[in-house]
Amino acid sequence: MGPITLAFLLAALAWAVVAGAHVRERHPVWFWYLTGYPATAVRVVRTWRKVAQLNDLAVSPRPSRGLVGDLVVKGEALRPVAPRISFPRATRAGLSVEVRLHPGQTPGPFIAAADALAHAWRVHAVRVTSPERGRVSLVATAGDPLQRPGLAHAPAVLLSALIGILESGGAWVMNLRQVPHWLIVGATQSGKSTLLARLVVKLAPQPVALVGIDCKGGMELGLFEPRLSALTTCRKEAVAVLGALVAEMQVRMEICRFEGVRSIWELPDKLRPVPVVVLVDELAELYLSDGTRESKAEAEKCSVHLLRIAQLGAALGLHLVVAGQRVGSDLGPGVTALRAQLSGRICHRVNDPGTAEMTLGDLNKDAVTVAQSITSEEKGVAVCTGADGGWGRARSHLTTVEDARKIAAACMHLTPELLGVRRALLMAGVGEAT
């Protein structure tokens, strides 16, 4: 090979590397379709039999017991047969494979083998679902789509907020009409307040009353004060406001009973009271006690009021969104009962495995494992539950403090007056001052 040919080949190679990096950077979906997908599809087809055998996904068509003369012989077949798979179908972020189960097989072993499949196929993750009986769908995502998430879109619906993007590429929506109460958990700097800010920004233009309970002196929710119908910055005020909301709930119950309906949504428009979303930043602050009788009584009142709102509020248009670093029973009596009522769950990075277990364990064990693997670099990444009872990894769209403040100020004129709550807040303030 002459020096000119060699130089040409080296230049071509350098161009391929540079152009490859450029295409990958600028057009990741095309890069995946043209290079990643064909290689991965071949890998899936080539390794399927072996991976299935190693992970107990292959079965023997013969029973594991047989008769040899008068003897019953028990044993594993030497060559179990892997279930049939479709040819991998390319998706924007990875590929999907349909598996036809052998009679007697269930999706369970496939869910357990998801990690092994991801390693064998060299993809970021494999999610297993069963869209119909006898079939399993394996959806592989090539890279972590939450590393550089795009923008998701969702229609604007009352009491619904587009929070961010799901790992599947879909919109991550918190819909309070479908799931009335939410628990948001995460270690410090994991993204809780940013998520609350996102929720406020999306609810602010809607005909909804927002009540902030921020016993960290109002440092987080204070930014949105112009759009809040009430803001409490200490527990004494929180007790007063929560008590007033419980009283408001009782009035709404009376109206519903009088009109013969079971929820405010069945009332005629002119009678329907405004929905109220209560945002609590740092739940633990409401349960802390310094041992004095007064502080124990305050904590107990908070706990009872929150529980009543969580139990009865959904039909009466009162919704709770509670954020905190921990939600263990060690916070105080009533926390476990409250947690059970907050059916929407969002778990960011946590400090200890137990917290992820407490947040998601009663819903799905696999979700706990995924939440425990969120690293400190993955800010705003969380495992969230969906309205259909499923769960997934997701990332909130970043809402800066400045954006949140601007939108809250711009929507100030939409802030509904909650007279009972305002009065209770004023009285708590006066009581404290005297």
Ligand SMILES: Nc1ncnc2c1ncn2[C@@H]1O[C@H](COP(=O)(O)OP(=O)(O)OP(=O)(O)O)[C@@H](O)[C@H]1O
């Ligand atoms: N979705 C996101 N994308 C990118 N960065 C994010 C995202 N969410 C949060 N962050 C960044 O992570 C940092 C911590 O976020 P945030 O203040 O919301 O955490 P936190 O859990 O409320 O912490 P703390 O409990 O200490 O208040 C901020 O710098 C924020 O900009």
